[in-house]
Amino acid sequence: MEVTITNIRKEFDRFPALNDVSLKIASGELIALLGPSGSGKTTLLRLIAGLDFPTAGQIFFGEEDASHHSVQERNVGFVFQHYALFRHMTVAENIGFGLKVRPKATRPAKAEIGRRVSELLDMVQLGGLEKRYPNQLSGGQRQRVALARAMAIEPRILLLDEPFGALDAKVRKELRRWLREFHDRTGHTTVFVTHDQEEALELADRVVVMSQGKIEQVGSADDVYDRPGSPFVFSFIGESSHLPVEVKQGTALFQGQPIGIPEAQDGAADLFFRPEDVALVDASDTLFGKVIACRRLAGTRIAEIDIANEGHAPYHVEIEVPLHAPVEIGSDIRFRPTRWTLFRH
Amino acid sequence: MTNITAASTRWRLKQPSIIPGFGLTLGFSLAYLSLIILIPVAGLLWRSAALGWSGFLAILADERTLRALYVSFGTAFVAALVNVVFGTMLAWVLTRYRFPGRRLIDALVDLPFALPTAVAGIAFASLYAPNGWIGSLFMPLRIGYTPYGIVIALIFIGLPFVVRTVQPLMEEIDREVEEAAATLGANRFQTILQVLLPALTPAILTGFALAFARGVGEYGSVIFIAGNIPYVSEIAPLLIVIRLEEFNYAGATAIATIMLLISFAMLLVINLIQAWSRKRYGNV
Numbered sequence: 001m002e003v004t005i006t007n008i009r010k011e012f013d014r015f016p017a018l019n020d021v022s023l024k025i026a027s028g029e030l031i032a033l034l035g036p037s038g039s040g041k042t043t044l045l046r047l048i049a050g051l052d053f054p055t056a057g058q059i060f061f062g063e064e065d066a067s068h069h070s071v072q073e074r075n076v077g078f079v080f081q082h083y084a085l086f087r088h089m090t091v092a093e094n095i096g097f098g099l100k101v102r103p104k105a106t107r108p109a110k111a112e113i114g115r116r117v118s119e120l121l122d123m124v125q126l127g128g129l130e131k132r133y134p135n136q137l138s139g140g141q142r143q144r145v146a147l148a149r150a151m152a153i154e155p156r157i158l159l160l161d162e163p164f165g166a167l168d169a170k171v172r173k174e175l176r177r178w179l180r181e182f183h184d185r186t187g188h189t190t191v192f193v194t195h196d197q198e199e200a201l202e203l204a205d206r207v208v209v210m211s212q213g214k215i216e217q218v219g220s221a222d223d224v225y226d227r228p229g230s231p232f233v234f235s236f237i238g239e240s241s242h243l244p245v246e247v248k249q250g251t252a253l254f255q256g257q258p259i260g261i262p263e264a265q266d267g268a269a270d271l272f273f274r275p276e277d278v279a280l281v282d283a284s285d286t287l288f289g290k291v292i293a294c295r296r297l298a299g300t301r302i303a304e305i306d307i308a309n310e311g312h313a314p315y316h317v318e319i320e321v322p323l324h325a326p327v328e329i330g331s332d333i334r335f336r337p338t339r340w341t342l343f344r345h
Numbered sequence: 346m347t348n349i350t351a352a353s354t355r356w357r358l359k360q361p362s363i364i365p366g367f368g369l370t371l372g373f374s375l376a377y378l379s380l381i382i383l384i385p386v387a388g389l390l391w392r393s394a395a396l397g398w399s400g401f402l403a404i405l406a407d408e409r410t411l412r413a414l415y416v417s418f419g420t421a422f423v424a425a426l427v428n429v430v431f432g433t434m435l436a437w438v439l440t441r442y443r444f445p446g447r448r449l450i451d452a453l454v455d456l457p458f459a460l461p462t463a464v465a466g467i468a469f470a471s472l473y474a475p476n477g478w479i480g481s482l483f484m485p486l487r488i489g490y491t492p493y494g495i496v497i498a499l500i501f502i503g504l505p506f507v508v509r510t511v512q513p514l515m516e517e518i519d520r521e522v523e524e525a526a527a528t529l530g531a532n533r534f535q536t537i538l539q540v541l542l543p544a545l546t547p548a549i550l551t552g553f554a555l556a557f558a559r560g561v562g563e564y565g566s567v568i569f570i571a572g573n574i575p576y577v578s579e580i581a582p583l584l585i586v587i588r589l590e591e592f593n594y595a596g597a598t599a600i601a602t603i604m605l606l607i608s609f610a611m612l613l614v615i616n617l618i619q620a621w622s623r624k625r626y627g628n629v
């Protein structure tokens with residue numbers, strides 16, 4: 001099911017949680033809404049589900065305008081961060097609930113519900129646990145029951161709110177891979193909310209980066225990491241350093257010193273680069289400074305460098321240096337970004 | 346190894362925690378319980394035992410005793426049932442909606458705890474008597490001086506028990522659970538009946554048990570509105586007082602013992618149901 005969101009605004013007590021958000025989700029896509037807390041990602045998910053209604057704007061399911069449809073009419077699968085299982089029902093009753101509450105005309109027979117439930121249990125690899133109660137299951141198992149329950153109603157789209165947020169790191173990684181396979185098998189249009197960029201980048205076909213009620217960038221993992229569209233995306237995704245620079249006569253100056261970065265247009269700008277995109281160079285027009293700290297990180301070494309020129313307050317950046325490079329605390333170092341982005345003010 | 350552990354801990358019901366004072370607190374609890382409950386109850390049983398089996402059974406078989414017990418337990422049961430319905434509803438209104446005067450109503454719920462029950466009884470009697478404000482509206486159906494009046498007094502007395510046991514659990518219900526039911530297609534009615542109420546069952550049962558137990562023992566508010574007509578609206582506690590006034594101590598304690606046994610049996614059953622539902626629904 002294709003979902004189109006056009007110019008959505010949502011206010012809570014006149015405080016805008018979402019501001020003019022538009023997004024097109026293709027059928028069968030796995031999309032991540034990524035952003036810090038308060039960015040409006042969960043609000044957007046709840047608007048798609050119909051758990052909240054927009055102040056302005058429309059939501060289309062395919063060609064149909066669903067903006068004013070109730071949550072029951074929308075037929076969406078929603079998985080909550082804390083599972084929201086019905087604790088007085090067994091696993092089987094939980095999963096069958098959506099079928100059992102259907103009006104008589106469309107409700108499957110009891111045996112049919114039972115058959116569907118065991119099919120779904122097999123699909124989420126929990127066969128044999130139908131008679132358990134939720135409090136007898138582990139966190140990962142509960143989340144899979146919640147997913148099976150959402151899938152039982154044959155939803156048009158599947159929405160997951162921080163699905164792995166309450167799980168420990170190991171289970172989280174497993175479930176992440178498992179959800180990807182699950183999606184590839186079932187082909188449901190899926191939207192999930194997360195604040196964990198690793199999760200978003202690894203799992204999603206496309207990532208929607210959000211901040212302060214707006215969409216900052218939509219793109220594949222490569223797009224948002226390698227070609228960040230805004231200063232926010234650059235600093236939010238992955239590690240990065242940023243310097244305020246001044247462009248004059250075709251080159252960027254940091255605190256008045258040329259740093260060997262060519263740029264055509266004059267004016268103030270912000271220079272962003274990633275720790276791994278630097279090279280140690282021996283030249284005069286580079287960034288330079290003293291090594292403040294040095295730490296080993298898996299296969300590389302991270303050096304923290306104070307690059308402030310004389311008479312300026314300390315300005316620390318972190319860069320990756322080769323293991324064999326002669327970097328010692330207190331020593332001078334010269335380097336230049338090899339890949340960077342300049343954002344003009 | 347296991348033998349030694351078993352031997353050294355045999356007399357303990359449960360391994361005490363590392364926090365000191367287990368012996369002291371348990372000793373105090375037992376002494377307190379004995380003074381307040383066990384010794385009086387034992388005295389009661391001992392006194393009524395003076396009657397012997399045949400005397401005891403004669404009192405039990407007495408028509409007036411039976412009617413009084415029937416009125417006491419019947420009215421308490423009906424009142425507790427009514428309180429379960431309306432007390433749960435009241436708790437719902439108080440936890441779910443924000444409206445002016447909510448805190449006032451919330452405070453009013455506790456009034457039956459604080460008000461001298463005789464005051465409530467007199468107020469009810471004057472309102473519901475056949476010539477009272479409300480009672481006159483219902484004529485020729487008599488409310489005051491009949492078991493209906495007793496039920497009304499007991500509803501008043503038992504209401505806070507239901508509201509105050511259900512309310513905290515209701516406040517704890519996760520909004521997400523309701524939303525989950527809605528996304529699965531359940532309408533409001535189905536959500537309340539199949540999702541919310543079952544989760545509240547243990548609390549509702551507790552509230553019922555408390556309201557019922559309180560109703561069975563209630564005396565002050567009931568005697569004013571009941572009319573106290575033997576065989577019709579005379580409650581067992583009143584009959585006990587009457588027997589005492591006749592200096593028939595054995596008769597009084599015998600009725601008390603019977604009440605005690607019935608109450609104990611009913612509370613036991615309710616507790617078993619609670620234990621079962623707790624086991625099923627997890628820790629609630």
